[in-house]
Amino acid sequence: MDLKPNIFKAAIARGEPQIGLWCSIGDPLVAEMLAGCGFDWMMFDTEHSPLDSSTITPLLQAVAPYAVSPVVRPASLDPVEIKKLLDCGAQTLLVPFVQSAEEARLAAASVAYPPEGIRGVAGVTRASGFGAIAGYHRRAREEICLLVQIETRTALDALEEIAAVPGVDGVFIGPSDLAASLGFPGEPAHPTVKAAVVDAVKRVRATGKPAGFLNADQTYVAEVMAAGSVFTAVDVDLAILRRGALARAEGWRR
Template sequence: MELRRNAFKAAIQNGERQIGLWCSMSDSSVAEMLAGCGYDWLMFDTEHAALDPLSVLPLLQAVASYPVSAIVRPTSLNVAEIKKLLDCGAQTLLIPQIQNAEEARLAAASVAYPPEGIRGVAGLTRATGFGAIDGYARAAREEICLLVQIETKSALDDLEAICAVDGIDGVFIGPADLAASLGHAENPQHPDVKAAVADAVRRIRACGKPAGFLSLSQEWNREVDAAGSVFTAVDVDIAILRNGALARAKEWKSA
């Protein structure tokens, strides 16, 4: 059995535009349906959604046979949780709230086996094909994609140092928390925030790293895409459901 190739990592390393969808719903049938909708990647969120490694596992299984890459966001820079998600078979992780290069180095260590890192070794996991992938421990890091999330002023101040950390494969900008950090809570499209996001994308790309972004505003997504975002999440599953439900109710209530 061969180690699964990480198509998302290969694509962003080549600068190929990858369009994604943020997923917060725990139903594996919904995940499977979304996997066939044409997105390049789906991001399963355990930080703000009611998901954990146990509930993410069936989502990873549901989308595994589809031409879409699964990304998982752990609750925090938690070494034990990161290890568990990797053992469940996640190959791309988005680590939230990275504040500085020191935290970025810990994130990088968490996804690599010793002696380069601190990931714990286990042989009979989904990641190893339950022991069927020969040489998994030697080759795993090549197909693991580590994304770090920049969402505070302190992270922006240390952005070039974060990008320079060995093992960081991409840098994602989270606009909601960044807006709060810049003094514009609940107003992520404030001109100061939009300017900071565009500048951060340019700085990330200047460092030779792919940049990522998420917004529910398609106009803003297009602006950040034009600024150089390589992997952009263009909507959230629960927002799509709610917007569709609201529109249908309005249609019939006003008829």
């Protein structure tokens, strides 16, 4: 059994646009249905949803047969949680609220086995094919993709230093927390926030790293993609469900 290649990691390294969907619904049947809808990647969020390390595995299993790359966001920069998500078979992680190069180095260490990192070693895990992948512990980091999330004024000030940390494969700009940090809570599309997001994406690309972004406002998304966002989530599963349900109910009420 061979180590599964991370097609998402390879694509963003080449600068190929990857269109994604943000997911917080914990039903594997929903995940499986969405996996066949044509997105390049799906982001399973354990930070702002009921999902956790115990509920991620069924979602990863549900999307595994499809041509879509799962990304998992841990709830925080926690090496123990990161270790669990990797053992569950996640190959791409989006670590939230990275504020400095020091924190980015901790994230990088958390996804690598010793001597390069601090990831705990286990033998029979889903990630290792339950022990069937030859040389897994030597080669695992080759296919793990580490994305770090910048979402505060402090992080913006350290953007270049964060992006330069060895092991960081991409930098995601989070507009909602960034808006709050800049003094506009609940207004991720405020002109000041938009300008900061566009500038941040350009700065990330100038470092040679791919940049990422999320928003359900398609005009906003197009602007950020034009600025250079490579891995871009264009909607949220719950938002799509709610919009569709509201439109159907309103159509019949008329």
